[in-house]
Amino acid sequence: DAGVTQSPTHLIKTRGQQVTLRCSPISGHKSVSWYQQVLGQGPQFIFQYYEKEERGRGNFPDRFSARQFPNYSSELNVNALLLGDSALYLCASSLLQNTEAFFGQGTRLTVV
């Protein structure tokens, strides 16, 4: 079975642009979460979706948004990119409440 897949793996954007990151969960997993990991720090929670509904939001500005589709895949959108948005964006999926999360390899976003 395929693990969590994220696309693209690397991305370079210019300040002010918009970006969309994609995540496909493990088959059968209905919960998807997004995390931002700035170099040298631990991941920070951004969003969680379960059954296509937002169930949690971290302390991130409204420039960050996400959605989950009927097939449980998810997109993370970031508008008006800032240099500080440069980070590894990780997607995780899990089967049930508070079971272990399985992470994808991430999308490394560089904003120049």
Added chain:
Amino acid sequence: AQKVTQAQTEISVVEKEDVTLDCVYETRDTTYYLFWYKQPPSGELVFLIRRNSFDEQNEISGRYSWNFQKSTSSFNFTITASQVVDSAVYFCALSEAVRGNAGNMLTFGGGTRLMVKP
């Protein structure tokens, strides 16, 4: 608010040494879950263990062992007879079982970089 502290930012050991990675957490919830993840240079977080707050039994899995102590709010991770392949960044994480938390909104510590030298 919940918080996870990993005071050791970097540890360097020689192969075959034992090493313990410390994790201290803060939460107001009585039901919560603790996790350890390994992040090799490839970047993917690899799940190692999940523990719920009602299970204080220590666990051993091969060369890995975990010591959960609610009295000190600690969940420490020990690698016995370390190997070069253990070199990675290790993260401790906490998830509170609040209503609506239909997955695992994890709060991570800052991570401990472990370097195992041959």
